Amino acid sequence: MHLGFHYHIPIYHDDLDRPRVPGYLGRFLDELALHCKTLVCFAHSPRPDEITRMDYVLSAANIECVDIGPHVSIPQRIIGARRFTQPLRNQRHQLDAILIRGPSPLLPAMARAAGDLPTALLLVGDYVAATDDLRQPRWRKEAIRLWSRWNQWQERQIAHHALTFVNSRKLYEQLRSTVPNLVETRTTTLTASDFFEREDTCIARPIRLLYTGRLDRGKGLLLIVQAVSELVAQGDDIVFDLVGWAEKGDDVEAEIRQLADRLGIGGRVLLHGFKPVGPTLFAHYRQADIYVIASTGSEGFPRTIWEAMAHSLPVVATRVGSIPLYLEDRENVMLVQPGASGSLALAIRKLVAEPDLRRRLIASGIKTARENTVERRVEEMAHSLQDWLRPCQN
Numbered sequence: 001m002h003l004g005f006h007y008h009i010p011i012y013h014d015d016l017d018r019p020r021v022p023g024y025l026g027r028f029l030d031e032l033a034l035h036c037k038t039l040v041c042f043a044h045s046p047r048p049d050e051i052t053r054m055d056y057v058l059s060a061a062n063i064e065c066v067d068i069g070p071h072v073s074i075p076q077r078i079i080g081a082r083r084f085t086q087p088l089r090n091q092r093h094q095l096d097a098i099l100i101r102g103p104s105p106l107l108p109a110m111a112r113a114a115g116d117l118p119t120a121l122l123l124v125g126d127y128v129a130a131t132d133d134l135r136q137p138r139w140r141k142e143a144i145r146l147w148s149r150w151n152q153w154q155e156r157q158i159a160h161h162a163l164t165f166v167n168s169r170k171l172y173e174q175l176r177s178t179v180p181n182l183v184e185t186r187t188t189t190l191t192a193s194d195f196f197e198r199e200d201t202c203i204a205r206p207i208r209l210l211y212t213g214r215l216d217r218g219k220g221l222l223l224i225v226q227a228v229s230e231l232v233a234q235g236d237d238i239v240f241d242l243v244g245w246a247e248k249g250d251d252v253e254a255e256i257r258q259l260a261d262r263l264g265i266g267g268r269v270l271l272h273g274f275k276p277v278g279p280t281l282f283a284h285y286r287q288a289d290i291y292v293i294a295s296t297g298s299e300g301f302p303r304t305i306w307e308a309m310a311h312s313l314p315v316v317a318t319r320v321g322s323i324p325l326y327l328e329d330r331e332n333v334m335l336v337q338p339g340a341s342g343s344l345a346l347a348i349r350k351l352v353a354e355p356d357l358r359r360r361l362i363a364s365g366i367k368t369a370r371e372n373t374v375e376r377r378v379e380e381m382a383h384s385l386q387d388w389l390r391p392c393q394n
């Protein structure tokens with residue numbers, strides 16, 4: 001099939017004219033291209049501050065990158081939607097379908113630009129729920145919430161007539177009664193060659209806790225710092241490694257440092273910055289003892305949990321979003337209620353103290369992660385797309 005693809009993450013062409021994207025998206029696109037005759041990516045060009053995170057070179061020869069214009073602010077994209085979607089209008093007659101990942105500012109406009117071209121959606125989040133975690137003046141936050149609801153309403157109208165993939169059980173339950181062609185999937189960066197197997201962790205001291213991904217208050221990072229402080233006060237030798245980046249204009253990294261210093265554990269909270277998907281990032285998983293994510297509100301299913309399990313890490317997570325729905329009945333994660341540093345500290349201490357529990361979580365986690373490689377999930381998605389398109393092509 002000749003498939004179009006759009007998401008708001010830009011594609012950057014380096015000095016050797018190689019197309020580069022963030023690793024989590026690049027692995028998906030390269031794998032998807034294996035199931036296509038051509039994969040045409042309609043993408044923005046990046047802002048200068050985004051280029052350093054374009055860590056992955058797309059390798060599939062059948063990927064065509066179409067520049068739809070600069071990655072400007074959301075209001076500018078909405079106002080100039082026709083200009084940004086014109087490249088799709090120009091090429092839609094050459095495609096069998098388009099897959100649009102969302103939520104995304106131009107999702108509604110891209111779907112309209114597709115015209116009669118079959119449109120599929122891959123929904124991986126919820127803009128409306130995410131507004132709760134925004135650090136904005138009240139008036140601006142409410143304006144963003146109103147726009148998010150409008151964007152979501154349009155998204156749901158399109159989903160009713162599309163093949164719609166969702167990576168969240170919560171979102172699946174919300175849509176199942178109104179979206180006829182709904183498929184639950186998992187989004188992951190893992191390839192079959194990424195796994196690192198070991199029977200146990202927490203053998204040496206200090207115990208290394210790890211968080212990877214976007215530095216976001218909604219991930220409960222300040223709560224984890226507080227939990228580390230409580231554990232250190234009780235005599236535990238703990239270090240907390242954070243590997244990731246803050247969004248432009250977000251001062252959460254400074255807040256983390258300030259809180260750690262105020263609690264007297266500045267030397268135990270280490271911020272390593274952005275690391276590309278692959279060996280550089282995975283080295284942090286291999287050196288860690290426990291993976292911790294303490295999301296407090298909106299959450300689908302963090303792909304970093306699959307990465308942690310694939311690297312033989314026991315996981316402590318909060319009972320939010322799709323995390324308990326996917327994992328609670330499989331005994332491969334310790335779940336705690338969100339918003340309480342004391343609960344996090346107790347769960348971490350329990351894992352450190354009970355090797356049999358750690359080993360059970362590790363063994364079960366590896367098994368679960370093997371079910372969620374990018375090869376397996378993209379193949380399932382491609383088959384669903386082909387089956388859905390077959391009546392359109394006859």
